[in-house]
Amino acid sequence: MNQEALKIFTIKKKVAPKMCMTVTDLDVWINDTHILNNLQISFPEKKITCIVGPSGSGKSTLIRSLNRINDEVPGFRTQGTVALNGNSIFEKSVDVADLRSRVGMVFQKPCVFPKSISENVLFGIQHQKKLDKYEKLQIVEENLKVVSLWKEVSHRLNDPASSLSIGQQQRLCIARTLALKPEVILLDEPTSSLDPVSARAIEDMMLTLKEQYTLIFVTHNIGQAKRIADHLIFICDGKVIEQGNASAVFSCPTNSQTRAYLTDEFCDC
Amino acid sequence: MPNENTKQQTVFMNRKNIDGVFKGTIWLAFAICAALLFFLFGVIIFKGVAAISFGFLLTAASNFGASGGVLYQIIGSILLVLTAALISFPIALGTAIFKSEYLKNDRWQKISNIFIYGLNGIPSIIFGIFGLIFFVNFLGTGVSWFVGSIILAMMILPTITLSAYQTINSIPSIFRENSLALGLNKWQVITKVLLPQGINGAITGLLIGLARAIGETAPIMFIATAFSGVEIPNSLLEPVASLPTHILALAQQATNPAALQNAWGASFVLILLVMLFSCSALIFRLRQKSKTT
Numbered sequence: 354m355n356q357e358a359l360k361i362f363t364i365k366k367k368v369a370p371k372m373c374m375t376v377t378d379l380d381v382w383i384n385d386t387h388i389l390n391n392l393q394i395s396f397p398e399k400k401i402t403c404i405v406g407p408s409g410s411g412k413s414t415l416i417r418s419l420n421r422i423n424d425e426v427p428g429f430r431t432q433g434t435v436a437l438n439g440n441s442i443f444e445k446s447v448d449v450a451d452l453r454s455r456v457g458m459v460f461q462k463p464c465v466f467p468k469s470i471s472e473n474v475l476f477g478i479q480h481q482k483k484l485d486k487y488e489k490l491q492i493v494e495e496n497l498k499v500v501s502l503w504k505e506v507s508h509r510l511n512d513p514a515s516s517l518s519i520g521q522q523q524r525l526c527i528a529r530t531l532a533l534k535p536e537v538i539l540l541d542e543p544t545s546s547l548d549p550v551s552a553r554a555i556e557d558m559m560l561t562l563k564e565q566y567t568l569i570f571v572t573h574n575i576g577q578a579k580r581i582a583d584h585l586i587f588i589c590d591g592k593v594i595e596q597g598n599a600s601a602v603f604s605c606p607t608n609s610q611t612r613a614y615l616t617d618e619f620c621d622c
Numbered sequence: 623m624p625n626e627n628t629k630q631q632t633v634f635m636n637r638k639n640i641d642g643v644f645k646g647t648i649w650l651a652f653a654i655c656a657a658l659l660f661f662l663f664g665v666i667i668f669k670g671v672a673a674i675s676f677g678f679l680l681t682a683a684s685n686f687g688a689s690g691g692v693l694y695q696i697i698g699s700i701l702l703v704l705t706a707a708l709i710s711f712p713i714a715l716g717t718a719i720f721k722s723e724y725l726k727n728d729r730w731q732k733i734s735n736i737f738i739y740g741l742n743g744i745p746s747i748i749f750g751i752f753g754l755i756f757f758v759n760f761l762g763t764g765v766s767w768f769v770g771s772i773i774l775a776m777m778i779l780p781t782i783t784l785s786a787y788q789t790i791n792s793i794p795s796i797f798r799e800n801s802l803a804l805g806l807n808k809w810q811v812i813t814k815v816l817l818p819q820g821i822n823g824a825i826t827g828l829l830i831g832l833a834r835a836i837g838e839t840a841p842i843m844f845i846a847t848a849f850s851g852v853e854i855p856n857s858l859l860e861p862v863a864s865l866p867t868h869i870l871a872l873a874q875q876a877t878n879p880a881a882l883q884n885a886w887g888a889s890f891v892l893i894l895l896v897m898l899f900s901c902s903a904l905i906f907r908l909r910q911k912s913k914t915t
Contacts, residue, residue, distance in 0.1 A: 420803065422799055422802060422803055425798070425799070425802065427726045427727075449807075450802075450805050450806065450807040451805065453802060453803055453804070453805045454804070454805030457803065457804075458803040460796065460799065460800060460803070462796060464794075464796045464797060464799075464800045466797070466800075466801075466815065467818075467819065476801070476804060477801075477804030477805050477806065480804075480805065480806050480810055480814070481805060526800070529804065530803075530804070533804065533805060
Protein backbone atom coordinates (compact mmCIF):
# COMPACT_ATOMS: atom_id res chain seq x y z
CA MET A 354 0.00 0.00 0.00
CA ASN A 355 2.76 2.37 1.04
CA GLN A 356 4.81 1.45 -1.95
CA GLU A 357 1.78 2.02 -4.16
CA ALA A 358 1.29 5.47 -2.68
CA LEU A 359 4.97 6.28 -3.17
CA LYS A 360 4.74 5.18 -6.78
CA ILE A 361 1.78 7.45 -7.43
CA PHE A 362 3.57 10.28 -5.65
CA THR A 363 6.72 9.91 -7.75
CA ILE A 364 4.69 9.75 -10.96
CA LYS A 365 2.81 12.86 -9.90
CA LYS A 366 6.05 14.58 -9.06
CA LYS A 367 7.46 13.74 -12.45
CA VAL A 368 4.50 15.07 -14.41
CA ALA A 369 3.86 18.08 -12.17
CA PRO A 370 4.34 21.01 -14.52
CA LYS A 371 6.87 23.73 -13.86
CA MET A 372 5.26 26.94 -12.66
CA CYS A 373 6.06 29.97 -14.77
CA MET A 374 4.32 32.66 -12.76
CA THR A 375 3.24 32.51 -9.15
CA VAL A 376 1.03 34.88 -7.20
CA THR A 377 1.47 34.89 -3.43
CA ASP A 378 -0.73 36.72 -0.90
CA LEU A 379 -1.73 39.26 -3.53
CA ASP A 380 -4.03 42.09 -2.47
CA VAL A 381 -4.97 44.88 -4.86
CA TRP A 382 -6.71 48.16 -4.15
CA ILE A 383 -7.79 50.93 -6.49
CA ASN A 384 -8.23 53.97 -4.27
CA ASP A 385 -10.21 52.55 -1.33
CA THR A 386 -11.82 49.65 -3.18
CA HIS A 387 -10.32 46.30 -2.22
CA ILE A 388 -10.46 44.45 -5.56
CA LEU A 389 -8.33 41.33 -5.07
CA ASN A 390 -8.19 39.61 -1.73
CA ASN A 391 -5.25 37.43 -0.67
CA LEU A 392 -4.75 35.46 -3.89
CA GLN A 393 -2.54 32.38 -4.15
CA ILE A 394 -2.20 31.23 -7.74
CA SER A 395 0.30 29.28 -9.82
CA PHE A 396 0.38 29.45 -13.59
CA PRO A 397 1.89 26.29 -15.15
CA GLU A 398 4.45 26.71 -17.91
CA LYS A 399 3.43 26.12 -21.54
CA LYS A 400 -0.21 25.51 -20.66
CA ILE A 401 -3.39 27.50 -21.13
CA THR A 402 -4.68 28.80 -17.82
CA CYS A 403 -8.23 30.12 -18.05
CA ILE A 404 -9.50 32.60 -15.51
CA VAL A 405 -13.29 32.61 -15.31
CA GLY A 406 -15.72 34.46 -13.09
CA PRO A 407 -18.66 36.83 -13.18
CA SER A 408 -18.13 40.40 -14.37
CA GLY A 409 -16.67 42.65 -11.71
CA SER A 410 -15.00 39.71 -9.96
CA GLY A 411 -11.48 41.06 -10.56
CA LYS A 412 -10.34 38.83 -13.46
CA SER A 413 -9.10 41.75 -15.53
CA THR A 414 -7.48 43.47 -12.54
CA LEU A 415 -5.59 40.25 -11.80
CA ILE A 416 -4.33 39.74 -15.34
CA ARG A 417 -3.46 43.43 -15.66
CA SER A 418 -1.40 43.20 -12.48
CA LEU A 419 0.75 40.44 -13.96
CA ASN A 420 2.51 42.78 -16.42
CA ARG A 421 2.05 45.88 -14.24
CA ILE A 422 -0.04 47.66 -16.88
CA ASN A 423 -2.25 48.73 -13.98
CA ASP A 424 0.62 50.89 -12.66
CA GLU A 425 -0.80 53.62 -14.90
CA VAL A 426 -4.18 53.54 -13.15
CA PRO A 427 -4.43 56.33 -10.54
CA GLY A 428 -4.87 55.00 -7.01
CA PHE A 429 -3.58 51.48 -7.85
CA ARG A 430 -1.87 49.76 -4.92
CA THR A 431 -0.68 46.18 -4.36
CA GLN A 432 0.54 44.05 -1.50
CA GLY A 433 2.07 40.57 -1.80
CA THR A 434 4.20 39.17 -4.59
CA VAL A 435 3.92 38.12 -8.18
CA ALA A 436 6.96 36.22 -9.42
CA LEU A 437 8.05 35.47 -12.96
CA ASN A 438 10.39 32.46 -12.96
CA GLY A 439 11.02 33.07 -9.29
CA ASN A 440 11.81 36.78 -9.52
CA SER A 441 9.37 39.28 -8.04
CA ILE A 442 7.99 41.73 -10.60
CA PHE A 443 7.15 44.41 -8.04
CA GLU A 444 10.80 45.01 -7.04
CA LYS A 445 12.03 48.56 -7.54
CA SER A 446 14.92 47.33 -9.65
CA VAL A 447 12.62 45.73 -12.24
CA ASP A 448 12.63 47.45 -15.63
CA VAL A 449 8.89 47.63 -16.32
CA ALA A 450 9.30 48.00 -20.10
CA ASP A 451 11.48 44.88 -20.14
CA LEU A 452 8.96 43.00 -17.96
CA ARG A 453 6.19 43.88 -20.40
CA SER A 454 8.14 42.57 -23.35
CA ARG A 455 8.61 39.29 -21.45
CA VAL A 456 4.96 39.17 -20.37
CA GLY A 457 3.02 40.20 -23.47
CA MET A 458 -0.62 41.22 -23.45
CA VAL A 459 -3.53 41.11 -25.88
CA PHE A 460 -6.53 43.25 -25.02
CA GLN A 461 -10.26 42.80 -25.37
CA LYS A 462 -10.67 45.26 -28.23
CA PRO A 463 -8.14 45.05 -31.05
CA CYS A 464 -6.15 48.27 -31.27
CA VAL A 465 -3.94 48.73 -34.33
CA PHE A 466 -1.71 51.76 -34.69
CA PRO A 467 -2.41 54.12 -37.62
CA LYS A 468 0.43 52.55 -39.59
CA SER A 469 0.87 49.81 -42.17
CA ILE A 470 0.33 46.11 -41.43
CA SER A 471 4.04 45.32 -41.37
CA GLU A 472 4.86 48.37 -39.23
CA ASN A 473 2.27 47.16 -36.74
CA VAL A 474 3.93 43.74 -36.47
CA LEU A 475 7.29 45.44 -35.90
CA PHE A 476 5.96 48.13 -33.58
CA GLY A 477 7.15 46.64 -30.29
CA ILE A 478 10.26 44.76 -31.39
CA GLN A 479 11.86 47.62 -33.33
CA HIS A 480 11.98 49.71 -30.18
CA GLN A 481 13.87 46.92 -28.40
CA LYS A 482 16.62 46.35 -30.92
CA LYS A 483 17.90 47.60 -34.24
CA LEU A 484 16.76 45.47 -37.14
CA ASP A 485 17.95 45.48 -40.73
CA LYS A 486 15.56 45.25 -43.65
CA TYR A 487 15.96 41.48 -44.04
CA GLU A 488 15.36 40.79 -40.34
CA LYS A 489 12.27 42.98 -40.43
CA LEU A 490 10.80 41.07 -43.37
CA GLN A 491 11.59 37.79 -41.67
CA ILE A 492 9.90 38.81 -38.40
CA VAL A 493 6.80 40.07 -40.24
CA GLU A 494 6.45 36.87 -42.28
CA GLU A 495 7.18 34.50 -39.42
CA ASN A 496 4.70 36.05 -37.00
CA LEU A 497 1.93 36.62 -39.52
CA LYS A 498 2.24 32.95 -40.47
CA VAL A 499 1.84 31.88 -36.83
CA VAL A 500 -1.46 33.78 -36.58
CA SER A 501 -2.52 32.49 -40.06
CA LEU A 502 -2.73 35.99 -41.48
CA TRP A 503 0.16 35.68 -43.93
CA LYS A 504 -1.87 34.24 -46.82
CA GLU A 505 -4.52 36.93 -46.47
CA VAL A 506 -2.22 39.95 -46.26
CA SER A 507 1.16 38.99 -47.78
CA HIS A 508 0.35 40.91 -50.97
CA ARG A 509 -0.59 44.10 -49.11
CA LEU A 510 1.79 44.44 -46.19
CA ASN A 511 2.04 48.19 -46.72
CA ASP A 512 -1.71 48.80 -46.55
CA PRO A 513 -3.00 50.55 -43.42
CA ALA A 514 -3.71 48.05 -40.65
CA SER A 515 -7.09 49.69 -40.11
CA SER A 516 -8.23 48.26 -43.48
CA LEU A 517 -8.30 44.77 -41.93
CA SER A 518 -11.46 43.26 -40.43
CA ILE A 519 -11.81 43.27 -36.64
CA GLY A 520 -10.95 39.57 -36.43
CA GLN A 521 -7.86 40.07 -38.59
CA GLN A 522 -6.87 43.11 -36.51
CA GLN A 523 -6.99 41.01 -33.34
CA ARG A 524 -4.77 38.37 -34.96
CA LEU A 525 -2.41 41.17 -36.01
CA CYS A 526 -2.31 42.33 -32.37
CA ILE A 527 -1.35 38.79 -31.33
CA ALA A 528 1.35 38.67 -34.05
CA ARG A 529 2.70 41.99 -32.74
CA THR A 530 2.95 40.51 -29.25
CA LEU A 531 4.54 37.26 -30.52
CA ALA A 532 7.22 39.26 -32.38
CA LEU A 533 8.64 40.22 -28.97
CA LYS A 534 9.16 36.51 -28.13
CA PRO A 535 7.59 36.79 -24.68
CA GLU A 536 7.62 34.02 -22.09
CA VAL A 537 4.02 34.57 -21.04
CA ILE A 538 1.08 35.94 -23.03
CA LEU A 539 -1.83 37.47 -21.16
CA LEU A 540 -5.11 37.55 -23.07
CA ASP A 541 -7.91 39.66 -21.63
CA GLU A 542 -11.12 38.38 -23.27
CA PRO A 543 -9.49 38.58 -26.71
CA THR A 544 -12.44 37.04 -28.56
CA SER A 545 -15.34 38.86 -26.91
CA SER A 546 -15.56 41.56 -29.59
CA LEU A 547 -15.16 39.09 -32.47
CA ASP A 548 -17.55 37.06 -34.60
CA PRO A 549 -17.78 33.31 -33.78
CA VAL A 550 -15.62 32.23 -36.75
CA SER A 551 -12.77 34.59 -35.86
CA ALA A 552 -13.13 33.58 -32.20
CA ARG A 553 -12.73 29.90 -33.13
CA ALA A 554 -9.72 30.72 -35.29
CA ILE A 555 -8.06 32.40 -32.31
CA GLU A 556 -8.91 29.46 -30.04
CA ASP A 557 -7.30 27.03 -32.50
CA MET A 558 -4.28 29.27 -32.73
CA MET A 559 -3.91 29.30 -28.95
CA LEU A 560 -3.85 25.52 -28.86
CA THR A 561 -0.78 25.59 -31.12
CA LEU A 562 0.79 28.55 -29.30
CA LYS A 563 0.82 26.74 -25.97
CA GLU A 564 3.61 24.51 -27.24
CA GLN A 565 5.92 27.50 -27.01
CA TYR A 566 4.30 29.98 -24.66
CA THR A 567 2.57 30.10 -21.30
CA LEU A 568 -0.90 31.48 -21.94
CA ILE A 569 -3.08 33.15 -19.33
CA PHE A 570 -6.54 33.72 -20.67
CA VAL A 571 -9.45 35.64 -19.16
CA THR A 572 -12.87 34.73 -20.49
CA HIS A 573 -16.49 34.93 -19.46
CA ASN A 574 -17.38 32.27 -22.00
CA ILE A 575 -17.47 28.96 -20.12
CA GLY A 576 -17.81 26.92 -23.33
CA GLN A 577 -14.59 28.47 -24.56
CA ALA A 578 -12.79 27.71 -21.31
CA LYS A 579 -13.98 24.10 -21.58
CA ARG A 580 -12.58 23.80 -25.09
CA ILE A 581 -9.11 25.18 -24.49
CA ALA A 582 -8.18 25.31 -20.81
CA ASP A 583 -5.56 23.04 -19.26
CA HIS A 584 -5.78 24.75 -15.92
CA LEU A 585 -8.81 26.61 -14.58
CA ILE A 586 -9.12 29.36 -11.99
CA PHE A 587 -12.53 30.48 -10.80
CA ILE A 588 -12.55 33.93 -9.24
CA CYS A 589 -15.50 35.57 -7.55
CA ASP A 590 -15.64 38.82 -5.59
CA GLY A 591 -11.86 39.18 -5.64
CA LYS A 592 -11.13 35.73 -4.19
CA VAL A 593 -10.00 32.49 -5.78
CA ILE A 594 -12.88 30.09 -5.15
CA GLU A 595 -11.33 27.09 -6.89
CA GLN A 596 -8.35 26.30 -9.09
CA GLY A 597 -6.85 23.19 -10.59
CA ASN A 598 -6.68 20.93 -13.59
CA ALA A 599 -9.40 22.09 -15.99
CA SER A 600 -10.95 18.71 -16.76
CA ALA A 601 -11.05 17.87 -13.05
CA VAL A 602 -12.68 21.19 -12.10
CA PHE A 603 -15.18 20.90 -14.94
CA SER A 604 -16.11 17.30 -14.24
CA CYS A 605 -16.40 17.48 -10.46
CA PRO A 606 -15.95 20.90 -8.89
CA THR A 607 -15.39 20.63 -5.15
CA ASN A 608 -17.01 23.94 -4.37
CA SER A 609 -20.75 24.46 -4.70
CA GLN A 610 -20.27 28.06 -5.96
CA THR A 611 -17.99 26.80 -8.72
CA ARG A 612 -20.54 24.17 -9.66
CA ALA A 613 -23.32 26.78 -9.80
CA TYR A 614 -21.21 29.08 -11.95
CA LEU A 615 -19.96 26.42 -14.36
CA THR A 616 -23.45 25.02 -14.93
CA ASP A 617 -25.72 28.08 -14.69
CA GLU A 618 -23.20 30.96 -15.07
CA PHE A 619 -24.57 32.21 -11.79
CA CYS A 620 -22.69 33.13 -8.66
CA ASP A 621 -24.13 34.30 -5.36
CA CYS A 622 -20.89 35.31 -3.67
CA MET B 623 -64.59 66.36 -20.64
CA PRO B 624 -64.81 69.08 -23.32
CA ASN B 625 -63.23 71.40 -20.77
CA GLU B 626 -60.32 69.00 -20.41
CA ASN B 627 -59.92 68.92 -24.18
CA THR B 628 -59.76 72.71 -24.50
CA LYS B 629 -57.23 72.80 -21.71
CA GLN B 630 -55.04 70.29 -23.50
CA GLN B 631 -55.39 72.26 -26.72
CA THR B 632 -54.27 75.49 -25.03
CA VAL B 633 -51.25 73.77 -23.53
CA PHE B 634 -50.40 72.41 -26.97
CA MET B 635 -50.81 75.84 -28.59
CA ASN B 636 -48.65 77.41 -25.91
CA ARG B 637 -45.92 74.84 -26.48
CA LYS B 638 -46.13 75.41 -30.21
CA ASN B 639 -45.94 79.19 -29.79
CA ILE B 640 -42.98 78.99 -27.42
CA ASP B 641 -41.24 76.71 -29.88
CA GLY B 642 -41.85 79.23 -32.67
CA VAL B 643 -40.58 82.17 -30.59
CA PHE B 644 -37.49 80.22 -29.56
CA LYS B 645 -36.71 79.28 -33.16
CA GLY B 646 -37.19 82.91 -34.26
CA THR B 647 -34.87 84.21 -31.52
CA ILE B 648 -31.98 81.92 -32.34
CA TRP B 649 -32.36 82.65 -36.05
CA LEU B 650 -32.21 86.38 -35.22
CA ALA B 651 -29.08 85.87 -33.12
CA PHE B 652 -27.44 84.05 -36.00
CA ALA B 653 -28.53 86.71 -38.49
CA ILE B 654 -27.07 89.53 -36.34
CA CYS B 655 -23.78 87.64 -36.00
CA ALA B 656 -23.53 86.97 -39.75
CA ALA B 657 -24.56 90.53 -40.65
CA LEU B 658 -21.88 92.00 -38.36
CA LEU B 659 -19.20 89.87 -39.97
CA PHE B 660 -20.34 90.71 -43.50
CA PHE B 661 -20.58 94.41 -42.63
CA LEU B 662 -17.04 94.52 -41.19
CA PHE B 663 -15.54 92.54 -44.05
CA GLY B 664 -17.57 94.55 -46.56
CA VAL B 665 -16.32 97.91 -45.27
CA ILE B 666 -12.69 96.79 -45.08
CA ILE B 667 -12.75 95.22 -48.53
CA PHE B 668 -14.66 98.14 -50.04
CA LYS B 669 -12.36 100.77 -48.54
CA GLY B 670 -9.18 98.71 -48.64
CA VAL B 671 -9.25 97.29 -52.15
CA ALA B 672 -8.78 100.78 -53.61
CA ALA B 673 -5.45 101.14 -51.81
CA ILE B 674 -4.18 97.69 -52.71
CA SER B 675 -1.80 97.22 -55.60
CA PHE B 676 1.44 95.39 -56.21
CA GLY B 677 3.18 98.67 -55.52
CA PHE B 678 1.44 98.96 -52.13
CA LEU B 679 2.49 95.43 -51.15
CA LEU B 680 6.04 95.71 -52.45
CA THR B 681 7.25 99.18 -51.54
CA ALA B 682 8.30 100.74 -48.26
CA ALA B 683 6.19 103.37 -46.51
CA SER B 684 7.19 106.98 -47.01
CA ASN B 685 5.94 110.39 -45.93
CA PHE B 686 4.89 108.97 -42.52
CA GLY B 687 2.84 106.26 -44.17
CA ALA B 688 0.71 108.62 -46.26
CA SER B 689 2.41 107.40 -49.42
CA GLY B 690 4.30 104.25 -50.36
CA GLY B 691 3.33 100.75 -49.24
CA VAL B 692 3.52 98.35 -46.35
CA LEU B 693 6.30 95.93 -47.42
CA TYR B 694 8.35 96.19 -44.21
CA GLN B 695 5.20 96.12 -42.06
CA ILE B 696 4.18 92.79 -43.61
CA ILE B 697 7.68 91.35 -43.20
CA GLY B 698 7.93 92.73 -39.65
CA SER B 699 4.58 91.26 -38.59
CA ILE B 700 5.46 87.85 -40.03
CA LEU B 701 8.91 87.89 -38.38
CA LEU B 702 7.34 88.80 -35.02
CA VAL B 703 4.77 86.02 -35.04
CA LEU B 704 7.03 83.33 -36.50
CA THR B 705 9.62 83.97 -33.80
CA ALA B 706 6.82 83.93 -31.23
CA ALA B 707 5.74 80.54 -32.65
CA LEU B 708 9.28 79.15 -32.35
CA ILE B 709 9.42 80.22 -28.70
CA SER B 710 5.90 79.25 -27.74
CA PHE B 711 5.33 75.95 -29.54
CA PRO B 712 7.86 73.74 -27.70
CA ILE B 713 6.86 75.16 -24.31
CA ALA B 714 3.15 74.71 -25.04
CA LEU B 715 3.65 71.18 -26.34
CA GLY B 716 5.69 70.26 -23.27
CA THR B 717 3.06 71.71 -20.95
CA ALA B 718 0.29 69.87 -22.81
CA ILE B 719 2.14 66.54 -22.59
CA PHE B 720 2.89 67.09 -18.91
CA LYS B 721 -0.74 67.95 -18.19
CA SER B 722 -2.12 65.03 -20.17
CA GLU B 723 0.38 62.26 -19.33
CA TYR B 724 2.03 63.07 -16.03
CA LEU B 725 -0.36 65.23 -14.00
CA LYS B 726 -2.75 62.58 -12.66
CA ASN B 727 -3.88 64.38 -9.52
CA ASP B 728 -7.32 66.01 -9.94
CA ARG B 729 -6.49 68.94 -7.69
CA TRP B 730 -3.34 69.79 -9.62
CA GLN B 731 -5.28 69.46 -12.88
CA LYS B 732 -7.69 72.11 -11.62
CA ILE B 733 -4.86 74.36 -10.44
CA SER B 734 -3.09 74.04 -13.80
CA ASN B 735 -6.36 74.98 -15.52
CA ILE B 736 -6.61 78.11 -13.38
CA PHE B 737 -3.06 79.07 -14.43
CA ILE B 738 -3.70 78.49 -18.12
CA TYR B 739 -7.10 80.20 -18.25
CA GLY B 740 -5.72 82.98 -16.04
CA LEU B 741 -2.88 83.63 -18.46
CA ASN B 742 -5.40 83.62 -21.30
CA GLY B 743 -7.54 86.21 -19.51
CA ILE B 744 -4.83 88.83 -18.98
CA PRO B 745 -5.62 91.93 -21.10
CA SER B 746 -3.09 92.45 -23.87
CA ILE B 747 -2.08 95.94 -22.72
CA ILE B 748 -0.88 94.42 -19.43
CA PHE B 749 1.50 92.21 -21.43
CA GLY B 750 2.72 95.34 -23.18
CA ILE B 751 3.33 97.20 -19.92
CA PHE B 752 5.01 94.15 -18.39
CA GLY B 753 7.32 93.92 -21.42
CA LEU B 754 8.14 97.60 -21.16
CA ILE B 755 8.90 97.52 -17.45
CA PHE B 756 10.64 94.14 -17.23
CA PHE B 757 12.48 93.72 -20.53
CA VAL B 758 12.95 97.22 -21.92
CA ASN B 759 13.55 99.14 -18.68
CA PHE B 760 14.73 96.58 -16.11
CA LEU B 761 16.78 94.28 -18.37
CA GLY B 762 17.66 97.15 -20.69
CA THR B 763 16.99 95.25 -23.91
CA GLY B 764 15.64 98.30 -25.71
CA VAL B 765 12.75 98.25 -28.13
CA SER B 766 13.36 95.07 -30.11
CA TRP B 767 11.91 92.35 -32.31
CA PHE B 768 12.94 89.65 -29.83
CA VAL B 769 11.15 91.19 -26.83
CA GLY B 770 7.98 91.60 -28.93
CA SER B 771 8.15 87.94 -29.91
CA ILE B 772 8.66 86.82 -26.30
CA ILE B 773 5.61 88.79 -25.17
CA LEU B 774 3.48 87.50 -28.07
CA ALA B 775 4.69 83.97 -27.29
CA MET B 776 3.48 84.42 -23.70
CA MET B 777 0.11 85.62 -24.97
CA ILE B 778 -0.53 82.71 -27.32
CA LEU B 779 0.89 80.08 -24.97
CA PRO B 780 -2.51 79.19 -23.39
CA THR B 781 -4.25 78.82 -26.78
CA ILE B 782 -1.64 76.39 -28.11
CA THR B 783 -1.36 74.53 -24.80
CA LEU B 784 -5.11 73.93 -24.51
CA SER B 785 -5.50 72.87 -28.12
CA ALA B 786 -2.53 70.46 -27.91
CA TYR B 787 -3.73 69.15 -24.54
CA GLN B 788 -7.23 68.48 -25.83
CA THR B 789 -6.02 66.52 -28.85
CA ILE B 790 -3.42 64.50 -26.92
CA ASN B 791 -5.79 63.83 -24.05
CA SER B 792 -8.56 62.69 -26.40
CA ILE B 793 -6.40 59.91 -27.91
CA PRO B 794 -8.07 56.78 -26.48
CA SER B 795 -6.13 55.26 -23.59
CA ILE B 796 -6.07 51.84 -25.32
CA PHE B 797 -3.31 53.23 -27.57
CA ARG B 798 -1.24 54.03 -24.47
CA GLU B 799 -1.94 50.63 -22.91
CA ASN B 800 -1.24 48.71 -26.11
CA SER B 801 2.08 50.43 -26.66
CA LEU B 802 3.11 50.06 -23.00
CA ALA B 803 2.20 46.36 -23.23
CA LEU B 804 4.59 46.06 -26.19
CA GLY B 805 7.47 47.09 -23.96
CA LEU B 806 7.69 50.77 -24.91
CA ASN B 807 8.60 53.13 -22.11
CA LYS B 808 6.70 56.34 -21.47
CA TRP B 809 9.03 58.49 -23.54
CA GLN B 810 8.57 56.17 -26.53
CA VAL B 811 4.80 56.10 -26.08
CA ILE B 812 4.74 59.90 -26.18
CA THR B 813 7.06 60.32 -29.17
CA LYS B 814 6.01 57.31 -31.25
CA VAL B 815 2.28 57.08 -30.52
CA LEU B 816 0.80 60.21 -29.00
CA LEU B 817 2.69 62.98 -30.83
CA PRO B 818 2.23 61.55 -34.35
CA GLN B 819 -1.50 61.34 -33.67
CA GLY B 820 -1.80 64.64 -31.82
CA ILE B 821 0.57 66.93 -33.68
CA ASN B 822 -2.06 68.26 -36.09
CA GLY B 823 -4.18 69.42 -33.16
CA ALA B 824 -1.20 71.21 -31.68
CA ILE B 825 -0.48 72.90 -35.01
CA THR B 826 -4.14 73.96 -35.25
CA GLY B 827 -3.76 75.66 -31.86
CA LEU B 828 -0.52 77.27 -32.99
CA LEU B 829 -2.13 78.72 -36.12
CA ILE B 830 -5.14 80.03 -34.17
CA GLY B 831 -2.70 81.60 -31.72
CA LEU B 832 -0.72 83.18 -34.55
CA ALA B 833 -3.92 84.49 -36.17
CA ARG B 834 -4.58 86.26 -32.89
CA ALA B 835 -0.99 87.39 -32.32
CA ILE B 836 -0.52 88.98 -35.73
CA GLY B 837 -3.41 91.38 -35.08
CA GLU B 838 -2.28 92.42 -31.59
CA THR B 839 -1.28 96.05 -31.18
CA ALA B 840 -1.17 96.80 -27.48
CA PRO B 841 1.47 94.30 -26.37
CA ILE B 842 4.01 95.25 -29.03
CA MET B 843 3.56 98.98 -29.53
CA PHE B 844 5.87 100.02 -26.67
CA ILE B 845 8.41 97.27 -26.86
CA ALA B 846 8.98 95.94 -30.37
CA THR B 847 7.94 98.33 -33.09
CA ALA B 848 8.92 101.65 -34.51
CA PHE B 849 6.77 103.63 -36.89
CA SER B 850 9.16 105.07 -39.42
CA GLY B 851 12.69 104.51 -40.57
CA VAL B 852 12.56 100.75 -39.99
CA GLU B 853 13.48 98.22 -42.63
CA ILE B 854 14.25 94.52 -42.18
CA PRO B 855 16.04 94.26 -38.81
CA ASN B 856 19.65 93.05 -38.89
CA SER B 857 19.43 91.37 -35.52
CA LEU B 858 16.90 90.23 -32.98
CA LEU B 859 17.73 93.28 -30.87
CA GLU B 860 16.50 95.84 -33.42
CA PRO B 861 12.94 97.15 -33.64
CA VAL B 862 10.64 96.00 -36.44
CA ALA B 863 7.69 97.55 -38.26
CA SER B 864 4.31 95.85 -37.93
CA LEU B 865 0.92 96.12 -39.59
CA PRO B 866 -1.31 96.77 -36.54
CA THR B 867 0.90 99.51 -35.09
CA HIS B 868 1.19 101.01 -38.58
CA ILE B 869 -2.63 101.11 -38.85
CA LEU B 870 -2.81 102.73 -35.42
CA ALA B 871 -0.34 105.44 -36.41
CA LEU B 872 -2.09 106.12 -39.72
CA ALA B 873 -5.50 106.30 -38.07
CA GLN B 874 -4.16 109.03 -35.81
CA GLN B 875 -3.53 111.16 -38.90
CA ALA B 876 -7.26 111.08 -39.67
CA THR B 877 -7.24 114.50 -41.29
CA ASN B 878 -5.00 113.31 -44.11
CA PRO B 879 -7.14 111.35 -46.61
CA ALA B 880 -4.08 109.67 -48.18
CA ALA B 881 -2.98 108.31 -44.78
CA LEU B 882 -6.49 107.09 -44.05
CA GLN B 883 -6.68 105.37 -47.42
CA ASN B 884 -3.43 103.54 -46.64
CA ALA B 885 -4.80 102.60 -43.19
CA TRP B 886 -7.71 100.83 -44.90
CA GLY B 887 -5.30 99.13 -47.27
CA ALA B 888 -3.10 97.96 -44.41
CA SER B 889 -6.19 96.72 -42.55
CA PHE B 890 -7.17 94.69 -45.59
CA VAL B 891 -3.71 93.11 -45.80
CA LEU B 892 -3.83 92.32 -42.07
CA ILE B 893 -7.24 90.66 -42.42
CA LEU B 894 -5.89 88.57 -45.30
CA LEU B 895 -2.95 87.41 -43.16
CA VAL B 896 -5.27 86.53 -40.27
CA MET B 897 -7.49 84.59 -42.67
CA LEU B 898 -4.46 82.77 -44.05
CA PHE B 899 -3.61 81.50 -40.56
CA SER B 900 -7.23 80.72 -39.68
CA CYS B 901 -7.86 78.78 -42.89
CA SER B 902 -4.64 76.78 -42.43
CA ALA B 903 -5.80 76.03 -38.88
CA LEU B 904 -9.09 74.75 -40.28
CA ILE B 905 -7.28 72.50 -42.75
CA PHE B 906 -5.10 71.03 -40.00
CA ARG B 907 -8.17 70.49 -37.83
CA LEU B 908 -9.92 68.59 -40.60
CA ARG B 909 -6.80 66.49 -41.17
CA GLN B 910 -6.70 65.68 -37.45
CA LYS B 911 -10.36 64.69 -37.59
CA SER B 912 -9.86 62.36 -40.55
CA LYS B 913 -6.88 60.82 -38.75
CA THR B 914 -8.76 59.99 -35.58
CA THR B 915 -11.97 58.70 -37.19
